[in-house]
Amino acid sequence: MRAIHFHAAALLACTFVTTIGNAADLTPLVPDAKTVETRSGWEFTIAPYFWAAGISGNVRQFGLPEVDIDADFGDILDKLDFAFMATAEARYDRFSLVGDVVYVKLGADAHTPRGLLANSVGVTAETFAGLVGAGYAVLEDQHGHLDIVGGVKVWSVETNISFNGGILAGVARDDSATWVDAVVGFRGNYFFTPETYVTGWGLVGGGGADIDWDVGVGLGYKFNETISAVAGYRALGVDYSNDGFVFDVVQQGPIIGVSFHF
Numbered sequence: 001m002r003a004i005h006f007h008a009a010a011l012l013a014c015t016f017v018t019t020i021g022n023a024a025d026l027t028p029l030v031p032d033a034k035t036v037e038t039r040s041g042w043e044f045t046i047a048p049y050f051w052a053a054g055i056s057g058n059v060r061q062f063g064l065p066e067v068d069i070d071a072d073f074g075d076i077l078d079k080l081d082f083a084f085m086a087t088a089e090a091r092y093d094r095f096s097l098v099g100d101v102v103y104v105k106l107g108a109d110a111h112t113p114r115g116l117l118a119n120s121v122g123v124t125a126e127t128f129a130g131l132v133g134a135g136y137a138v139l140e141d142q143h144g145h146l147d148i149v150g151g152v153k154v155w156s157v158e159t160n161i162s163f164n165g166g167i168l169a170g171v172a173r174d175d176s177a178t179w180v181d182a183v184v185g186f187r188g189n190y191f192f193t194p195e196t197y198v199t200g201w202g203l204v205g206g207g208g209a210d211i212d213w214d215v216g217v218g219l220g221y222k223f224n225e226t227i228s229a230v231a232g233y234r235a236l237g238v239d240y241s242n243d244g245f246v247f248d249v250v251q252q253g254p255i256i257g258v259s260f261h262f
Contacts, residue, residue: 043261045091046086046087047257047259048257049086050257051254051255053236054071056071059110059161061161061245062175062244063173063244065112068110069108069109070110071106085257086100086101087101095137103127106124106125110161112168123160123162127156127251128157129236133150133151143191146188147188148186149187154179154180155177155179155180161173184204185203195222196220196221198219200215200217202215216233217233219232228258229259231254232255233254234255237249
């Protein structure tokens with residue numbers, strides 16, 4: 001009986017040692033425990049753009065006749081002094097906060113009705129438009145989203161009109177106005193592939209202005225999770241008049257920029 005007990009104990013000891021040895025061999029294969037950090041759920045995008053904007057429409061200063069301006073698309077780069085556009089977005093689930101800033105300074109040739117009051121007219125327009133709004137995704141899947149957006153847009157416009165030749169030769173005036181419009185519309189994007197997508201927006205409203213509208217479309221390429229590039233076209237129109245100041249114009253042209261996501 002003792003011999004049986006001894007052999008059983010020896011067999012149990014060998015089994016224990018073998019198990020410990022195998023466990024020691026497997027130890028390097030067991031990954032270290034790591035703390036998993038969860039995302040807050042917020043996603044942010046900042047996208048500065050260059051906008052080569054032309055301008056057409058009617059402007060007027062207090063006490064002066066209305067003039068017609070028209071910088072054709074082919075003349076955009078010749079007429080443009082400076083333009084900057086940037087958008088920002090913060091998303092959480094289906095909800096979003098959006099911001100958009102447009103600043104354009106350009107010069108354009110103009111003329112008076114039937115050319116009777118001046119041989120030529122020079123117009124310099126400095127325009128700022130800033131939008132703050134909120135959105136909700138009515139459509140959303142792995143390919144993209146479509147948001148309904150509402151917000152307010154603040155405009156600040158300064159124009160300089162100078163008359164050359166004719167009855168008003170040598171007359172020049174500066175005038176400015178600031179107003180606020182409420183706008184509604186949509187914004188969205190759609191990924192054709194993991195890298196290639198289309199983005200667009202359309203807004204319309206009014207308040208201080210009789211009508212205020214903004215549309216744009218762009219084609220984007222996503223280089224990685226942080227950076228993508230976008231090229232497209234934007235048109236922005238407003239019809240404002242008050243106390244002799246008129247700014248009824250459409251600004252439009254190609255855009256190109258970079259988006260940063262984090």
